Amino acid sequence: MKEIYFKITGRVxxxxxxxxxxxxxKEIGELSGWVRNAEDGSVExxxxxxxxxVEEMIALCRKGPLFGRVDNITFLPKxxxxxxxxxxxxxxxxx
Numbered sequence: 430m431k432e433i434y435f436k437i438t439g440r441v442x443x444x445x446x447x448x449x450x451x452x453x454x455k456e457i458g459e460l461s462g463w464v465r466n467a468e469d470g471s472v473e474x475x476x477x478x479x480x481x482x483v484e485e486m487i488a489l490c491r492k493g494p495l496f497g498r499v500d501n502i503t504f505l506p507k508x509x510x511x512x513x514x515x516x517x518x519x520x521x522x523x524x
Contacts (some may be wrong), residue, residue: 432477432516433506437490439500441472447523449494450474454521457489459483461516465524466501475508480504 437446452466454476460483462476476486493499514524 430477431483431497432475432507433483433487434473434475434505435487435490436467436492436503436505437472437474437499437501438470438503439493440496440498442466442470444497445494446472446497449497450490451521451523453489454486457485460486460521461518462521463514463516463524464521465513473505475513475516476521503513 449462450472454460454462460476460478460484462474464472464474467473474486474490476483478486487502491499491502
């Protein structure tokens with residue numbers, strides 16, 4: 430199992446990016462985690478699953494939804510904010 434936390438910058442809020450991420454995770458299958466809008470205008474994703482599936486999710490997030498524009502993906506250290514929800518196995522959701 431691989432667990433990755435990353436931030437996506439660009440035109441990623443107000444373009445359906447979270448909906449895209451949830452749909453993409455379901456299409457890939459066997460992924461758990463969440464996606465959320467951050468206060469700085471970016472989108473944060475925390476995903477867990479098999480290495481190939483996580484890498485596929487990252488690759489698809491680099492493209493983003495039709496009306497979005499991804500400028501950069503930054504990989505972040507493990508989450509230390511205890512106000513964020515834990516990952517629930519088998520569930521990828523918007524928060």
